[in-house]
Amino acid sequence: MSEERNSKAPKGFGSGGPMGSLGKPVEKAKNFKGTLLRLLGYLKPQRTRFITVFVFAILSTVFSILGPKIMGRAVTKIAEEVGAKMTALKLQQPLPTLDFTYIGELVLVLLGLYLFSAACSYLQQYIMAGVAQKTVYNMRQEVDEKLARLPLKFFDANAHGEILSRVTNDFDNISTTLQQSLTQLVTSVVTIIGVVVMMLSISPLLTFIVALTLPLYVVVTTSIANRSQKYFATQQKALGELNGHVEEMYTGHKVVKAFGREDKAIDIFNSINNDLYAAGFKAQFISGIIMPLMRFVGNLGAVIISVVGALFAIRGIITIGDILAFIQYSGQFTMPIVQTANIVNVIQSTVASAERVFELLDEGQETPDRADAKVIAFPKGEVRFENVDFSYNEEQPLITAMNIDVKQGQTIAIVGPTGAGKTTLVNLLMRFYEINAGNITIDGVDIRDIKRGALRSMFGMVLQDTWLFNGTIMDNIAYGREGATDEEVMCAARAAHAHHFIKTLPEGYNTIINEEASNISQGQKQLLTIARAILADPAILILDEATSSVDSRTEVYIQKAMKDLMQGRTSFVIAHRLSTIREAELILVMNKGSVVEMGSHSELLAQNGFYADLYNNQFIGAQLYDEVV
Amino acid sequence: MWKLSRFLKQYSAYIVIIILLLFMQVMADLYLPTLMADLVDNGLANKDVGYILTIGSLMLLIAAGGTLCALIATYLSSKTAAGLGKILRAKIFAKVEGFSLHEFDKLGTATLITRTTNDVTQIQQVAVLIFSMMITAPLTCIGGIIMALQQDQGLAWVLVVAIPMLVVVIGVTLKRGLPLFKVMQEKIDKLNLVLREKLTGIRVIRAFNRIEKERVRFDTANADLMGNAVKVNIIMAVLMPAMMLIMNLTTVALVWFGAIRIEGGMMQIGSLIAFIQYATQILFSLLMLVMLFIMIPRAQVSAVRINEVLETALDISDPEEAKSAGGKSGFVEFKEVSFRYPGAEQPTLSNITFSAKPGEVTAIIGGTGSGKSTLINLIIRFYDVESGSVLVDGVDVREMSQKELRGKIGFVPQKTALFSGTIAENIKYGKEEATRAEVEYAAQVAQATEFVLEKETGFDYLIAQGGANVSGGQKQRLSIARALIRKAEIYIFDDSFSALDFKTDAKLRAALKREIAAATVFIITQTVSTIRDADRIIVLDEGRITGIGTHKELMIACKVYREIVASQLSEEETG
Secondary structure, X not given: OHHHHHHHXXXXXXXXXXXXXXXXXOOOOOOHHHHHHHHHXXXXXXXXXXXXXXXXXXXXXXXXXXXXXXXXXXXXXXXXXXXXXXXXXXXXXXXXXXXXXXXXXHHHXXXXXXXXXXXXXXXXXXXXXXXXXXXHHHHHHHHHHHHHHOOHHXXXXXXXXXXXXHHHHHHHHHHHHHHHHHHHHHHHHHHHHHHHHHHHHHOHHHHHHHHOOHHXXXXXXXXXXXXXXXXXXXXXXXXXXXXXXXXXXXXXXXXXXXXXXXXXXXXXXXXXXXXXXXXXXXXXXXXXXXXXXXXXXXXXXXXXXHHXXXXXXXXXXXXHXXXXXXXHHHHHHHHHHHHHHHHHHHHHHHHHHHHHHHHHHXXXXXXXXXXXXXXXXXXXXXXXXXXXXXXXXXXOOOEEEEEEEEOOOOXXXXXXXXXXXXXXXXXXXXXXXOOOEEEEEEOOEEHHXXXXXXXXXXXXXXXXXXXXXXXXXXXXXXXXXOOOOHHHHHHHXXXXXXXXXXXXXXXXXXXXXXXXXXXXXXXXXXXXXXXXXXXXXXXXXXXXXXXXXXXXXHHHHHHHHHHHHHOOOEEEXXXXXXXXXXXXXXXXXXXXXXXXXXXXXXXXXXXXXXXXXXXXXXXXXXXXXXXXX | OHHHXXXXXXHHHHHHHHHHHHHHHHHHHHHHHHHHHHHHHHHHOOXXXXXXXXXXXXXXXXXXXXXXXXXXXXXXXXXXXXXXXXXXXXXXXXXXXXXXXXXXXXXXXXXXXXXXXXXXXHHHHHHHHHHHHHHHHHHHHHHHHHHHHHHOXXXXXXXXXXXXXXXXXXXXXXXXXXXXXXXXXXXXXXXXXXXXXXXXXXXXXXXXXXXXXXXXXXXXXXXXXXXXXXHHHHHHHHHHHHHHHHHHHXXXXXXXXXXXXXXXXXXXXXXXXXXXXXXXXXXXXXXXXXXHHHHHHHHHHHHHHHHHHHHOOOOOOOOOOOOOOOOOOOOEEEEEEEEOOOOOOOOOEEEEEEEEOOOOEEEEEEOOOOOHHHXXXXXXXXXXXXXXXXXXXXXXXXXXXXXXXXXXXXXXXXXXXXXXXXXXXXXXXXXXXXXXXXXXXXXXXXXOHHHHXXXXXXXXXXXXXHHOOOOHHHHHHHXXXXXXXXXXXXXXXXXXXXXXXXXXXXXXXXXXXXXXOOOEEEEEOOOHHHHOOOOEEEEEEOOEEEEXXXXXXXXXXXXXXXXXXXXXXXXXXXX
């Protein structure tokens, strides 16, 4: 069911019908020309096939347009013979017979034309299938490779849903346009021109009369488009409100139920639903009447042609076959006009889609690993910070001139209020973010000289949030080491005291952790990440002791498991336990992202600063509590 | 999908009128070629200008009438489709509001949202199509055949050949194409899934150095999708050219064989022209049906998902005759309660027995997954027990109405959920008719007043969706105020103080103690120090009670409890 998320962006009603996008608000690209050219650039490698497609499209259209005129000739011939027959009958002359050889020839020509046209049309679509899909495949691939090179900064700053929608909805848009709309545009334009030429060749006067209906088409389309845009906007607004309410009520389902507020929620829903109905109905109606009105204009044209044509025919200005051809041509007129109007919108929104994709492709990326980047084969885990400066944005320097020197197997406790900046530490050590000045070394090697992959695999991470993905528990733990067997995973789970709770889950190790990982508790998540770290067996650890949602019993397990894990490894611990802090070789006191104090427990207490305050509040608070109550 | 049509009952009259109107519209469209044949054969042949003009104006009139019918039909069908959407949305939402936590979690929040909104939109769109094409296409097809036969039966065999040919071409293509369309959706979903995981797990992927593996995964899914898309499009590429070819060849055949019949004096030229137009209309109507065949399976998926929601049997519903608690208030009793999540190998709770009465504080402590939250969820009847019974005020919760039961309870959940609206509205969520004074008092007890008054608009400060603009600790305090304002008989705090700093925590507990002294209180907590003077501490371990009693009693009798205490309190305190 995870696939549904991306489609959450409301797409609005009525996009299904043939008249779908007409009259709906269209998204416009900021730089239409540039983006369009760039998009066309992607088609360049397939230029020849593309041109072939267009040639076939044009041929197919031209041949099918010739049809009615030739057929008209046949009909005229028949009519003439009939007329001749009647005259002959009146004059008591021998009856002339219909010239079947002539008609036969025309029929054969028609057969040839139509067969050829169909073949061209098939070939055009056949080739286009490959061209369009291959192009989109390449673009998607390019985006994926780009995502792998983008710095973490990008992912932190952009909503996942938004990035996802670029790769799915926007590509869907581009793919459909390439597959259908482009050739449709070509055939529509060719049809319109061809039809006009054919009509002119039959009768300029009748063409002129038919042309009089053209303004009607324009009036109908534009006036309806204007109105429907307004209604679609209202509808979109109501839909947004409805989505918001539904989202809120569903995420707060437990509270709604506990407070018995289901009825109230339904009342509000119904009121928004009514607004949506009113707006949706109008939008639907307005866009729905375009087709009948167009058909009416078409019929109007046909009737005028019939009457005027008949009057002309009486005077012998035009033949009956020509009238038939004319009616057929004027019938072929409507669709292309509507389609072209439609396609202009489609292309606009496609270019807007392409622009979003290109924006993604143009994001600044991580500097690639140096060619001579190293791999530390047997890391000891000695970490040094030398004059490190770092900030997320220029206005707020977080860390300035920081120096620390960590020996193999030491423990560094990071202490501070929640949100103090543990992510920052991870970001720097693992080189998710680049430091502004100074350098960080591991075993004496600057981390910028180490291959990113090798650098990161030296670390083991036991943090709380977002570290699990949508998949089975087995897969999640096995992520720690490629090629781990089920037995090894279970062994690691036992060592992390996670085995029991896993067994109580509906599917055991095959339980799928859902999208929000809401089907297991915080403490359970932490146990899983410990199991994963145990399996990975890293040289340096980054641990989070956070206990806020973990109960004491689990806490005991976690503590034991962590202690085992830390044995002989350099560990950075986001510490919450007094014992850890006391035993740590170095304490980094962080507040609001920056390191405010640094030293051992006794040194820091002696300073009587932020740490001392914090210590007194948080760790000997339990006794204080009894005094207050 | 047709199952959903039961919701159209109130629109039956509209639907009948729509069908009638569309029938008239189709008839009008079909009558035009006949009139034209008349115009050619009688008017043109006799050079009768007056006749031509009469027929001409008649044609205009009929075209206008047809259009009018179509417009009214569109009006009604828009109303019906939008109405269907409205009804479906309302039904789904009301149904989901009635879901127990189990049903809710089984489907998941994200998909339920989609089902309430997007899926209904899909259905609504298809309904519009059905009300136009699905009705006009068969009418045009049948009407066209009748009219064509009226013009000339001798040419009918051309149609007898052409229609089956078209049907076969469409049938074969769709039979091969439609399954691929379905697969297409699966492939897109697969690609989305891979990508989503890449995004949410970006740190994990980079930390564990799995970039290459993920790239291959994406490439596979991408290539797979492309392969399928090419296949679908190649198959569909046959459809249009083949259909156009059949249509054009039919016309050519009609001219040739029509010529023979005219030569034989069995047919007039106007009839031939009309016949050709009918043939085109008939074949076009078949083409429209094809479009429907492509649209409907897509809506089918949505319909299935909607039906799944609507047909979910509620496992928690009010009894036919609800028992009332009578005079008692605040008594909670568990009698040999066992509970297992559906499909779980091991029970989450087994054989839980205890009772609590007003004025008592019951604390529940235990390991992750030991069943603490589950236990209190049973009191609120978010789930029903597997065996045993939970009694509130002497009545089994299954025999009480959910409204009455929950009316007795002030619940503060572990995961705080606030709603968009003012702070006052959020607190009043606990008691709709509460006065401003009551709101302020509840906030006071919950230690929220200070930060509320710091906001520029105080109690009228607007909370954003999901409470995004207040801190975790502030959310918890508002959530507590929301429960307190109910003046409930039973209070349940599910780890509700975790985000508070120490001083606030202590003040809040002191204020609470006075405020809810007379109520029955349940507290789930992690910190032993805060529950040491509870009347009863229940120690849960793997779903069983391993100890029950006061702090002192448990320190002597319960090993698990001693372990927990040891892990938390400094040495001097344990002694």
